Amino acid sequence: MSSVDPKDTFRAEANDLLEQLEKDLLDLSASPDSGSLIDGVFRALHTIKGSGAMFGFTVIADFVHAFETAFDRVRKGEAKVTPELVNLALRARDNICALIDGGDDAASAGILSELDRIVSGGTAAGAGASTWTVRFKLAGDAVANGANPVLLLDEIRAIGPTRITAITDDVPALADLDPEALHLAWEAEIEHIDPTEAIEDVFLFLRDDMELSIVRRDPVGESDADAPKAADSGPAAGVGQDGVAPAIRVSAERLDELMDRVGELVTAQARLSQLANIFKDPSLSALAEDFERLTSGMRETTMEIRMVPIGTIFGRFRRLVHDLSCELGKDIALDMDGEDTELDKTVIERLADPMVHLIRNACDHGLETTAQRLTAGKGGQGTIRLQAACSGTEVRVIISDDGAGLDVARIRARAIEAGIIPADREMSEEEVHQLIFEPGFSTAREVTALSGRGVGMDVVKRTIEALHGHITVSSRPAEGTRICLHLPLTLAIIDGILVRVGDGKFTIPLTAVEECVELDDNIAETERGRSFLNIRGTLVPYIRLRQLFGTRAPADPYPKVVIISSGENRVGLVVDQILGNSQTVIKQLSRLHARAGAFSGATVLGDGAVALILDPSALVSRGKVEAGEADRKRPAELAA
Structure with missing residues (x-):
């Protein structure tokens, strides 16, 4: 088993957060007074900073910390959201992307300097500030698991004027003290309009296993009627409780490998079905039917996994x-x-x-x-x-x-x-x-x-x-x-119609097929270069694939025409025989065959033979061109 590099995990999660950050910043340009969007920007920055510091990306963490500090003034009402600020914040977001990709931090100082200039131009919003009491106690094993209470206290001080007191009620006697356990709790008094969101962001990664209360008090120190805001210590929000299903991150390479295996399974199923038809054994036929049902289900499930909004x-x-x-x-x-x-x-x-x-x-x-x-x-x-x-x-x-x-x-x-x-x-x-x-x-x-x-x-x-x-x-x-x-919808597996032209077999994507008709004997015998069919009063050009492919094998006495479409245009493909439907696993053509404009890929049939997949778009375009030339040369004949 291959182990996943934790730094790769950080990069993947950071990229998701940066996409959300960009979305929130662009939304802010249209709604500059939206508190929820401002809080969303701050939370994204806070999470990236914390994760970056945890995984050793100190340069990124330092830049994001300064970015976060500047934007915190916006959240506190000390600066306004302007087009200039949004554009600069987007530049800062791009700089984080560059740092994650291994770029240098040459642009960081200039961006942060401009950010500081913009947010320093505002006025402080001290009016209406209240005193808030914040009490918190971390889990006993928090320090052993990597938490640093000193850094958490520094982040709380950055929210506003703060006085912090340690609570030692649960500290045991020295003889009973576990040096690896955390026994302290803290109480902080903060002057702020409402520090709730900021406090919750400080403990973003610790809330499930800690105690936290936030209480607002009026300016004279009396308790506010508001009830304490306690942290949720239950399961992570949004997982299994609000209808949102849990998700896992899977590499694209593994999805591609899974689709390749399913493709091989589809080919094996076609081969088994062919053998069942040859030997006429009831047990083998029943097994083939079960195998086909399971393969179809596996195919649909795999296709759904690969689908992306x-x-x-x-x-x-x-x-x-x-x-x-x-x-x-x-x-x-x-x-x-x-x-x-x-x-x-x-x-x-x-x-x-x-x-x-x-x-x-x-x-x-x-x-x-x-x-x-x-x-x-x-x-x-x-x-x-x-x-x-x-x-x-x-x-x-x-x-x-x-x-x-x-x-x-x-x-x-x-x-x-x-x-x-x-x-x-x-x-x-x-x-x-x-x-x-x-x-x-x-x-x-x-x-x-x-x-x-x-x-x-x-x-x-x-x-x-x-x-x-x-x-x-x-x-x-x-x-x-x-x-x-x-x-x-997909490029991996398609439904197709298998046809024969001479000794060769070809697949036509089912999505392009409109209908199949007989080629009229009179047209076949008295054609004299004529290349149109009358399909319910509409002239449809057709192409003889035997001529296109240079087939020398004897022609079938009863050729068929498969009418295909691409966009608003249609063309008929004259084939010797229609063999039936098939699930087609698309294989890429070699460089030599890729230049042949009539084909878009190849597939392996149940008997191991290779069938080329016809390209409807190219064939319809060819038929349209040939029809235009015939229309200019023989207007009287076409009108007859």
Whole structure:
């Protein structure tokens, strides 16, 4: 068994706290008077400081302590939350991240100096302060377990003017004294408006096993009517009592290994089912059915474990938009919806960079300046909206803005100028929108520090297609642009239809399949280059996979057509035989095969044979291009 490095545990927990810290700071920029948010920032800093000191990260602990001290003045009402303070606090948060990653602390002194300057500009809020009596007694083994009462008392003194008295009532006679046990208790009188939250933060890691009471007294020393606030010595809050299930941290590598094992199990189950069909043994068939049921359950459970809310990356974009708003001098709001929508962790990880690029483009070139928006009769504040929702077996992630929209005429003119399309090519508005994903395409009049709409968008498209997804774009002049990413729920195991083309077997992802039809004999015999089927009054282009793959084996006398779709487009795939459904464990192609645009992966069948997985997006695009060429060459024939 491999042991876990405690420092790695600190880094993982600190990263979670830093994400929450960033969220609270960004929320503070919109709600600067929120006491709960200010307390949340302080608690995150306090926890990071305590954990850092415990695990030996003294540089981090020292910086966070100074950061915490500065922000404590905000909590006490001695300084106000301003945009300048939020921006600087975000810089301080980034500095903590850098220190955790092993960076030097060259920037620390400057940040802390600016923090001190900002918070020192406020006025003290001494009015209304009361005297509070705090009594606490730690567990007898607290010192043996690493607690340091002296440091705790120092933290209490930092809250406000304090007088501390040791309580020795439980100290035994010298002969009975256990030198490793703690027998003292303490009483502290603090001048403060309300130190409750600060006191509870001091004992954050010790509250379960200690005694603590906090009582407010009026200025003349008489007891307040408020009841003592005692610490909860029961189970940790939120675990098993408020409906929140306990959670454990599992490394991504272990999840990947688990999915690999489940994939092998699915392949073994397919092989067992095949043997049961061959030998027709009732006992073997019953075993195969049980094995298939258990494998299916294991597969679903493993898939659920790998699912991650898309909100885990949505949160990062709040900071991105905040920084871009400051950098561009634009008033930009970010709306998010569907953060609970779940995707496979691999999809989530690979989705982050394309979304950053799309959001940068939307902020930089999609949204107008405040003056331009007001001139156009819009509100001065522009909006970027992120939405996610499940739609069948796919997830749709939408990035939209309420800016000027795409200039179709300019896009077309630029594409002709760059030689991407011929000048006489007729294109729909949707096809023109897709030109922004062509390599090297851009309508930007000047290069900015961010990116022009179109620059690098081909990389975005390739990344999404590598995830077995596709992109659709819609835009209205003066109303904005909407980019929709259509993504599969998972990249590990999919349901597919197994087909035969000649001697080869291929898998078509079931999510892309609309229906299966017979290939009309008349079309097959009198085709003469014709490549369309009439599906209930709609012409659908089709591709003969035998011709595409150069198959020389004898053709089946009754070919079938599998109608697949990608986005709003459809194409038919002519195959020799449809073999049935199959659970497909996706394997990556070699570098040699990866360049073949018709395939997105491979899978191992129950008999040990390898079947290539067809790429619906690539095949639909191919069929659309061929249909367009046929439409220009034979308009009279297609109209017949």
